[in-house]
Amino acid sequence: GLKKKEVNVLCLGLDNSGKTTIINQLKPSNAQAQDIVPTIGFSIEKFKTSSLSFTVFDMSGQGRYRNLWEHYYKEGQAIIFVIDSGDKLRMVVAKEELDTLLNHPDIKHRRIPILFFANKMDLRDALSAVKVSQLLCLENIKDKPWHICASDAVKGEGLQEGVDWLQEQIP
Ligand code: GTP
Numbered sequence: 001g002l003k004k005k006e007v008n009v010l011c012l013g014l015d016n017s018g019k020t021t022i023i024n025q026l027k028p029s030n031a032q033a034q035d036i037v038p039t040i041g042f043s044i045e046k047f048k049t050s051s052l053s054f055t056v057f058d059m060s061g062q063g064r065y066r067n068l069w070e071h072y073y074k075e076g077q078a079i080i081f082v083i084d085s086g087d088k089l090r091m092v093v094a095k096e097e098l099d100t101l102l103n104h105p106d107i108k109h110r111r112i113p114i115l116f117f118a119n120k121m122d123l124r125d126a127l128s129a130v131k132v133s134q135l136l137c138l139e140n141i142k143d144k145p146w147h148i149c150a151s152d153a154v155k156g157e158g159l160q161e162g163v164d165w166l167q168e169q170i171p
């Protein structure tokens, strides 16, 4: 059959935001892990949509591993940035990491699409996607296509909308 176009995606965001849970949900059910543990370093995962074959660099969000992220920026053709909508205390840390990413020379001048998941929307005190986008000042991102979706990665809600958007952004 026809070979799908291959796209490298970087999955970034603080530890415990739900990156690995999201990527796991996007994989075919026979390839899904039953138990998700904190990522050490990074993990390479694959999933397909109707027209694309994604290779995901699922990075660890732990502070001690965040310096690994930048080594993969050049390869990345799209970014999935995950935020724990219930983690109000660390929203400022998530913003710092996002700003560092956006100002990196390997990212700054590229029109690379960024999909944000305001994850853990099921938590009682979760912030809305609109509120998360305000706190992260996403409206200041003018030179890259971006989109934010609220998601519940455990139930798999909100993920398809995001991936559909991402797929549309890839030429
Ligand atoms: P690192 O690999 O350490 O960077 O973390 P991560 O971003 O990959 O987070 P991971 O997917 O390991 O999820 C962390 C915890 O959050 C796990 O216990 C998940 O079950 C939980 N979790 C993930 N998504 C959701 C969600 O939408 N709602 C709720 N309630 N819990 C979630």
Ligand code: MG
Residues within 6 Å of the ligand: 019, 020, 021, 037, 038, 039, 058, 059, 060, 061
């Ligand atoms: Mg992980």
